[in-house]
Amino acid sequence: MDESMLSSQELAEERRKAADEAAHVRYLNPGDFIVFEQDGVFRLTLPDDRTYLKFSAYRTFPLSMPEKYISLRSDMDEIGMIRDLSDFDKGTQQIIRELLNRRYFVPRVLKINGAKERYGGMVLDVETDRGRKLIITKSLHESLSENAAGRCFITDVEGNRYEINMDDESSAEVVTWIQQRI
Amino acid sequence: MLVKEAIPQQINDKAGRRLDGSEIRIAASSDLSIDGKLTETWLLATDKRLVVIGCNGQGPDVLHDYDLSAIKQVTCDSQIGNGFLDAVVDGQTVTLLRYSSAQMRKFGAVAKQLDALSKGDEPKPDPEALPKRCPKCNFPLEQDSTVCANCTRKHQVIIRLLQYAKPHWKTGLFVLLLILGDYVLRLLPPYLQKVLVDDIIIPRKSDLLLPVVITLASAGLLAMFSSMIHGRLGAWMGSRITHTIRMALCEHLEKLSVSYFDKRQTGAVMARVNQDTAELQRFLADDIYFFIGNCFYLIGILAMMLHLNWKLGLVALIPAPISAFMTLKVMRGLRRVWRRFWHRRSRFGAVLNDSLSGVRTVKAFAQEEREAARLTAKSGDLMVAAAEAEATWALLVPSFLFVMGSGAFFIWYFGGLQVIDDEIKLGTLMAVLMYSAMLAQPLTIVIRLSDWLGRVLAAAERVFEIMDTPIEQPDEKKAVRMPDIRGHIEFKDVTFGYQPHNPVLHNITLDVQPGEMIGLVGHSGAGKSTTINLICRFYTVQEGELLIDGVNIKDIHIGDLRSQIGIVPQEPYLFAGTIAENIAYSKADADIEDIIRASKAANAHDFIVNFPDGYETQVGERGQGLSGGEKQRIAIARAILHDPKILIMDEATSSVDTETEKQIQEALSRLVKNRTTFAIAHRLSTLRNADRLLVLDHGKIAEMGTHDELLEKKGVYYKLVETQRELAQMKVVDG
Numbered sequence: 045m046d047e048s049m050l051s052s053q054e055l056a057e058e059r060r061k062a063a064d065e066a067a068h069v070r071y072l073n074p075g076d077f078i079v080f081e082q083d084g085v086f087r088l089t090l091p092d093d094r095t096y097l098k099f100s101a102y103r104t105f106p107l108s109m110p111e112k113y114i115s116l117r118s119d120m121d122e123i124g125m126i127r128d129l130s131d132f133d134k135g136t137q138q139i140i141r142e143l144l145n146r147r148y149f150v151p152r153v154l155k156i157n158g159a160k161e162r163y164g165g166m167v168l169d170v171e172t173d174r175g176r177k178l179i180i181t182k183s184l185h186e187s188l189s190e191n192a193a194g195r196c197f198i199t200d201v202e203g204n205r206y207e208i209n210m211d212d213e214s215s216a217e218v219v220t221w222i223q224q225r226i
Numbered sequence: 227m228l229v230k231e232a233i234p235q236q237i238n239d240k241a242g243r244r245l246d247g248s249e250i251r252i253a254a255s256s257d258l259s260i261d262g263k264l265t266e267t268w269l270l271a272t273d274k275r276l277v278v279i280g281c282n283g284q285g286p287d288v289l290h291d292y293d294l295s296a297i298k299q300v301t302c303d304s305q306i307g308n309g310f311l312d313a314v315v316d317g318q319t320v321t322l323l324r325y326s327s328a329q330m331r332k333f334g335a336v337a338k339q340l341d342a343l344s345k346g347d348e349p350k351p352d353p354e355a356l357p358k359r360c361p362k363c364n365f366p367l368e369q370d371s372t373v374c375a376n377c378t379r380k381h382q383v384i385i386r387l388l389q390y391a392k393p394h395w396k397t398g399l400f401v402l403l404l405i406l407g408d409y410v411l412r413l414l415p416p417y418l419q420k421v422l423v424d425d426i427i428i429p430r431k432s433d434l435l436l437p438v439v440i441t442l443a444s445a446g447l448l449a450m451f452s453s454m455i456h457g458r459l460g461a462w463m464g465s466r467i468t469h470t471i472r473m474a475l476c477e478h479l480e481k482l483s484v485s486y487f488d489k490r491q492t493g494a495v496m497a498r499v500n501q502d503t504a505e506l507q508r509f510l511a512d513d514i515y516f517f518i519g520n521c522f523y524l525i526g527i528l529a530m531m532l533h534l535n536w537k538l539g540l541v542a543l544i545p546a547p548i549s550a551f552m553t554l555k556v557m558r559g560l561r562r563v564w565r566r567f568w569h570r571r572s573r574f575g576a577v578l579n580d581s582l583s584g585v586r587t588v589k590a591f592a593q594e595e596r597e598a599a600r601l602t603a604k605s606g607d608l609m610v611a612a613a614e615a616e617a618t619w620a621l622l623v624p625s626f627l628f629v630m631g632s633g634a635f636f637i638w639y640f641g642g643l644q645v646i647d648d649e650i651k652l653g654t655l656m657a658v659l660m661y662s663a664m665l666a667q668p669l670t671i672v673i674r675l676s677d678w679l680g681r682v683l684a685a686a687e688r689v690f691e692i693m694d695t696p697i698e699q700p701d702e703k704k705a706v707r708m709p710d711i712r713g714h715i716e717f718k719d720v721t722f723g724y725q726p727h728n729p730v731l732h733n734i735t736l737d738v739q740p741g742e743m744i745g746l747v748g749h750s751g752a753g754k755s756t757t758i759n760l761i762c763r764f765y766t767v768q769e770g771e772l773l774i775d776g777v778n779i780k781d782i783h784i785g786d787l788r789s790q791i792g793i794v795p796q797e798p799y800l801f802a803g804t805i806a807e808n809i810a811y812s813k814a815d816a817d818i819e820d821i822i823r824a825s826k827a828a829n830a831h832d833f834i835v836n837f838p839d840g841y842e843t844q845v846g847e848r849g850q851g852l853s854g855g856e857k858q859r860i861a862i863a864r865a866i867l868h869d870p871k872i873l874i875m876d877e878a879t880s881s882v883d884t885e886t887e888k889q890i891q892e893a894l895s896r897l898v899k900n901r902t903t904f905a906i907a908h909r910l911s912t913l914r915n916a917d918r919l920l921v922l923d924h925g926k927i928a929e930m931g932t933h934d935e936l937l938e939k940k941g942v943y944y945k946l947v948e949t950q951r952e953l954a955q956m957k958v959v960d961g
């Protein structure tokens with residue numbers, strides 16, 4: 045057998061390395077960067093002293109992993125990804141959480157106080173984690189969307205989106221009620 | 227008008243002192259606090275000052291108060307589901323307020339107007355900035371809709387439906403009379419049977435027997451014929467009405483703008499056209515007569531029973547309240563389980579469709595088993611729902627029937643007593659029994675009326691909703707007719723976004739002379755297709771102007787414009803039909819020689835005649851598959867035949883072999899001659915041929931000039947070409 049021949053495992057390893065290199069995903073670990081606030085904006089500094097004047101945090105899996113695999117970005121470019129926010133110190137966590145909070149606004153409907161069908165759409169009186177709201181939807185079938193993981197969203201007539209807490213029995217009931225009417 | 231909403235007293239009081247009484251220019255409310263709570267925040271600005279007032283629990287609270295001169299640059303920071311209004315104040319970035327997506331448009335305008343105010347300029351008004359609400363009920367309206375879903379009340383829907391029925395009123399009346407006759411005849415048998423028993427058989431009067439039996443038989447026969455006739459007529463009339471509605475709907479759909487379809491899935495729109503009109507059809511052609519007939523029937527049965535013996539008649543009604551109650555409950559319960567069944571069935575269908583449509587991908591990745599498992603799982607869900615539905619049915623229906631039929635027990639008992647006491651005759655008792663048995667059907671149907679009507683009205687409403695959506699050019703008569711466009715295209719400071727608050731083209735200014743060829747170059751997502759979409763007026767320019775031969779494109783008659791624009795898309799769409807039909811799509815009256823000439827010019831003739839069926843080869847959905855290069859040349863032939871003044875070309879990125887490439891290039895160069903051409907160009911040969919290249923970068927014009935000029939400049943274009951060259955070399959090495 046030829047010496048230079050690689051086993052299939054070694055080949056697989058090589059292929060993975062090549063793919064990683066090509067993909068250039070840069071994972072940032074605790075200590076790889078510092079974040080701080082200055083003049084009302086958050087900044088991020090890397091050890092090589094590069095400072096990003098305005099950076100933001102995007103979720104890569106906003107539904108299933110809100111605090112994992114977060115992409116730190118400066119405009120269109122990715123500065124790096126962090127695997128798990130809980131690995132970082134409190135101060136960093138707080139700033140990144142604040143950034144995530146700014147970016148994602150999907151109020152969660154905790155409880156549906158009342159629902160009625162009105163002219164093809166719905167009027168829902170709901171309690172959200174951000175306060176009380178009267179959600180008005182246009183038509184039933186265009187306003188309710190479910191994803192594969194069973195998460196349920198409702199879009200109102202003005203284009204705002206709310207997630208419905210399916211653990212709450214009365215809410216789940218309303219959703220079922222809507223589904224039956226679609 | 228600047229953005230100015232009605233300011234609540236509380237807020238006005240709070241702001242009054244700070245703004246020292248000068249005129250408020252901008253007043254805008256947001257629905258969020260900075261920390262994302264659903265409470266109001268107000269922004270008020272005069273020519274001099276800006277205050278932001280929040281309403282957190284304990285009344286209004288001044289959050290920001292600045293001199294406008296200290297403010298530089300106000301911007302919107304759009305995020306997911308919400309956005310922020312930021313300003314640079316004394317060199318620091320300050321977030322003025324936060325708003326939900328519903329208000330992005332409004333604060334986009336506020337940002338611009340504030341910016342202008344702070345610079346001391348006169349801000350530009352934006353009439354579209356405030357979310358529109360129905361003037362009657364304050365219900366928010368959709369972006370480009372003027373009908374209020376809230377205000378189109380149910381009875382209006384009924385009136386509209388009736389209007390479609392109006393031309394058929396004579397037939398309708400006739401049908402109604404027939405139904406009346408039909409059900410009156412059905413009331414006859416029990417009564418005649420009473421006569422038979424009481425007056426003929428028991429007193430043994432044989433001479434009357436035959437005439438009564440013949441009457442009985444003819445009543446049945448007449449009822450049958452009348453039922454046949456009104457059934458036929460009704461079905462015909464209902465189908466006609468539905469057809470009229472469906473026609474109006476389809477016609478309207480075709481006239482809706484591209485953006486309408488952007489926002490909706492084609493499947494959902496199709497489902498509406500199909501299912502909702504089917505629902506109307508079922509109702510208008512069938513259910514409605516059934517229902518009206520049963521109303522008559524119910525009244526008739528009650529009248530007959532009470533007439534025969536009012537005491538027994540009332541006894542027969544004893545279980546009626548219970549059965550009415552059960553009908554409502556049982557039907558609701560049944561509907562729930564059946565709905566779940568239907569829902570799962572359609573999901574199963576969707577998965578099946580998905581998996582079979584993607585069969586190549588499934589096989590290529592050897593995922594047959596996984597797909598089978600996915601289907602099995604869905605089928606299992608379906609089975610559970612079906613079993614549940616059937617089980618509920620099995621449980622509910624017999625008990626329901628029992629309650630419905632329980633009136634008979636009461637009649638037997640009380641009626642029996644009466645017969646024994648000689649108060650009534652046996653025939654009367656039997657007749658009442660028969661009537662009570664007939665009661666079940668009309669009763670259930672009348673009780674379910676509201677449900678039924680609700681469903682039909684919802685379907686009608688959805689159909690009318692589409693019909694009420696404004697079409698692309700509602701005022702065709704006012705549009706400027708331009709039967710002969712020269713092809714002078716001018717962009718004047720055009721800014722455009724698919725969502726108005728999120729522009730993808732910024733301040734595009736460009737002057738293209740008739741006959742000029744412009745190559746559009748840029749990274750993917752740079753805005754090339756968007757530019758083209760605007761020229762085709764698939765979307766309407768929001769800011770700035772787009773002029774064709776000096777006329778604003780908004781005012782040009784859409785038919786005139788489109789008939790003089792030809793498009794060679796990246797992935798040509800071939801309709802089901804022959805190749806010849808596809809080439810002549812834009813010009814149905816083209817004669818055969820025109821079609822052949824166009825194909826020849828498009829270098830398509832030779833491969834077409836090579837097909838066994840030549841120009842009559844079936845293509846499209848079920849037809850013969852064509853290669854990418856062949857489809858492109860058919861599209862070119864289509865464009866040549868169309869003979870447009872303005873040509874839009876979206877060059878395919880996929881590579882074809884050199885010979886085909888040469889043929890396509892040749893065809894294209896024939897096509898672009900003497901037409902104003904916009905080409906999204908990838909191929910070097912096309913880039914070289916263009917009179918000017920427009921290099922877009924993130925929606926802005928980065929560079930403009932000829933191929934050679936831009937190469938010399940060593941800018942964005944130079945880099946793009948270099949990358950392409952490297953890629954090409956890689957291919958050579960790989961190949």
Ligand SMILES: Nc1ncnc2c1ncn2[C@@H]1O[C@H](COP(=O)(O)OP(=O)(O)O)[C@@H](O)[C@H]1O
Pocket residue numbers: 488724725730748749750751752753754755756757
């Ligand atoms: N129908 C649409 N609705 C919303 N955004 C769109 C739509 N079409 C394109 N876009 C967005 O507009 C931007 C420009 O796209 P496009 O003009 O297609 O770029 P190009 O043709 O240069 O690749 C992209 O960011 C794209 O995501």
